[in-house]
Amino acid sequence: MFAKTVGVQRRCAPKWRIALFRNERNDFDRILEGLGIDYDLLSHNSLADWAFEEWELWDYDVLIICSDHFPQPTCFKERALERIASFLKQGKSLYLEYASPLTQEEVCPKGIDFQRLFVKKHHYLTLDLKPGAILDAHRTFYLPAAFPDQEEILSLGRICGTFQKVGDVLDEPVPVLSVASRYGGRIIYSGVEMSRFTAKRYRPTAHWEHLLRRIVLFLIPKKMRANYEEKASSIPMPGKETLGQKKAPEWSEQERREKYRIALQRNLRWYRSSGVMPDPMGTKGVYEQVHSDIDCFGRQKVVEWHRPDCNSQSALAFYLAGRALNRNEDQQTGLNIVNFLLSHRFQDMDPDHQTYGFWSWWEMKSMQKYAEAIYGDDNSWPAFTLLKLYQMTGRKEYLERGLLTTEALLATQGIGGLRHARLNGVEVNQEGKEWYARQNWEDAWGGSSPHYGANVVALYFYVYGLTGDERYLAVAEEGLSNMIRRYLDESYTEWVTSHTAEHARFLLALASGFHYSQRTEFRDALEKVCDFLMAHQVECGAIQEWDNPNRDTYGTAETGVFCENGEPISDQLYCTSFAALGLWTAYKATGDEIYLDAFRRLADYLVRIQVQSDYPRTDGGWMRGFDFEHWEYYGASGDIGWGAYAME
Template structure:
């Protein structure tokens, strides 16, 4: 079989047949006085006509070209078209749909499977990237619609606001298929997700139309290798090759992430990401005996110090706190508990391992700021505002409601443990114990951001250490309850799947989960399994609990298996946020506009996951 492909720009078409490529304008009939090449379509068993992927200008089809394609299909040809303007009658009746508006870019819309297919049940959802055009069908058989589907895997058919996406019509003896979204014109095939469902769809569509479509080579696969050693080595390479380090030696800091939607490097620099990466690089340097990696760790933290991220002014009410991100103000404004506590935690741990006095000085500055804004229950608001502290003093923090959210509270408690280990001052560990006991005594009142699984994962970190200082046994019992709850959501792969979404209606906003309802089989590597590697290890190391040891070993094997294999260096060797445990590939609900399912966080995901693997490989506790 031979296929003719007409395009206005280079594109990748995957068909299992020999292709002849032509510029789109060669489709038009010859005009008198104009010398123009002419392609005879009757010699091809299928013809593909693919318009521009540009949002700024459409791809109209001259009437002569529409007439030619009409006669080809009517005589028994197989025609596929994509992103061709269909405002006029000849084109709209040829393709079987009438375009209403100029094309626009897909944001949170998804594609829904309409045709019955054994491989892909009706209602199944797919994702893509690029253009789409609103319109209505004319005597067509619908295969895909696009619309504001909020669900993760499948959606009911009565969702309002949907439009034709992929459809088929008969024309005479032939078949015409049309896509009103970027399919083959999608420039980055990794954005068409999930891969397995697209493969099933194209196979079924080829069988229906007779056009020899086939799936493109899988752009993002997983390693399947359970070696934790291999995983951390590959992830170290990811940091060097992905663009996360603007300077390979760490002297220019570390960027935050590879963006979930655009796959661009997000050139934000955040102190918490620096702390996570510095921890990983230090552990990796010790594990491999590489001074080069330990030096990278030191340079990352030096970048924060040298570029004024921390307020060190003696009389400043925000002294010790770090700016959340790099902004022109001299003083911190939004002071998130978890971001500051992570820097404090890592600095004081690294002081204990390296003896670098600057880490002690800077870390204790933050520990003191956290302690002086901790309330009588050992808790704090999840965010303070520097302007309020500068106006009303640090004591004004006590007037704010405590968060009761382990996402924020527990890392502050872990930071206080590090401060105690450095100074021997009991007020630090007492605050950690008091706050932890308050959380455990009010479990029914706890607040969660993405899932109960992710929140209780975070609560676990300080419990092993604190259980040894708690004569009441409440911490130990709380740790057992948390471990038991997490194990109820443990998948056979070793992963903890997301459960108990506190706000399923948060779709389309920042800081949303990558699932909607329980049982979707989605694992989160930004907020749950990544942190749980370290936290379950620390709880196991402190208690020797076989249940916790099993939890850690399963997680270690799972995380090692799902690291990415890709020809694209931005992905290869790293981890994305959402993994579909049923499909065995990266996929999740795309309702988080800031940190979606395909985000690759430098610190929060990749560095923390690798640090958790390394602690097990080195048989060390971060509290020893």
């Protein structure tokens, strides 16, 4: 133990002394101990209330004063300010965080929204960080650094970039870490609570670790610093022991089956313990997501509203997992989730409506007459789930309700077999379904986009296989052919979140198209899309995100979780998950084992990055953004609803 809690008794002073003021163990304890530095623990109240003389505080060379009652800023009594001033007059060093700037004036903290900290100035504190390096403190509170003549080291602002700032700051930057001289001493002031960055899950971990180590080294008297700098250089960064994960494992088939089984069980537990399921048996459905925003205490909230696509995907997952694991309880949970959807007003069941059979993006309230916000992709998932469950259970209601949706979709499919991304229910009932069928949606929102339309085409192929209805095959073949022509043209760059994610969303339709029609055109397009994705599959099995079309919209729109090509980021929400499903389907459609190998590598990667945490809200799930270079969940979290830490 290096720390010692100090009372009023004096002890013989070593060559230099450091005092740490904090309420609970934090990252400074760990860093000081790693450097082999003895330190004394003192309470914040001791600065004003203890009956020792000023010279006893002078006996320290360094004071580290962490936040006291976060999120309330630390405020000092007059006596405490006098003692700190006397200490600084000896030419000594102070670290002060999230506190009034050595005054008794009340300070009002502000909340961080989409702003992030970034390196403003080259300084000793930032020697291990590149210019513009980003430090994400999520949705914590901050105080502007406001010392006269301060050196501004870190600023806070809305910026683009993942690891480094890209372009200009998009709002007025605010200084939050500075170095200043006061009363003849030296102050490092942080307007953000940095001392608990690990507990609060600030990212990237390596950037915060480098910064706090440099803060400690900078505080050490200069004549003694060199020895500790050498020691610091030999201490591995947190997480270094996991970097071997970057190599793909060599599992036997038996090992793989067991690891997949455990991953399935852990994910089902996540559903039941994270808060996304109000009832663990699924009778009250599944909430949309654990939101990406991480609050000032390192917590995430559940978005408590129901979406038909999320519920149907979860229902099918539970049912299939229950069959695979031979667990009737999980199968029943899947059926309960479906029955929740069918017994509430998600699907428009009024045959007099032009929106009959469509699913609203949310549950329709009593004042809402029609299904609203009718996304084609979101409607395809309840239909898929109901029809697949019909195949496995024989329940006629599932078949009837599923076909109601596919008929509504088919009736609104436009010229060339393409459709608009989203229909407005009121307008559909005013214009009639036939009006939509007469429109050419190729260049409209979502018209040629796999993100919005490919899954509907895949659904049509599936319905044809289930029913033999040639209408579905004809529209599916025409729509897929036109989507291939337009989307795979080299001039197309209208990807929703990334090029890789858009390709991943295309696989199911292409594989289904080739399976049901055996067209060479579909096989060639499937091969082209798979080749692109496999070219971006790295050694650890991840598919590296590529081509973000919206990198300059940080905090204002839907966007990817990376900025520049080459960054070591994978996207589990929009790419990895759909690519895994698509690669498996491509293998089943073609028999080509190159797709099976790519699927296994990707699924192995998913198993290895499954969240392991003491925090039940995240343990056993997958977040959207993962940094496979540093092996931690992280990414550019500028998406307005589904950022890097979203678990949908």
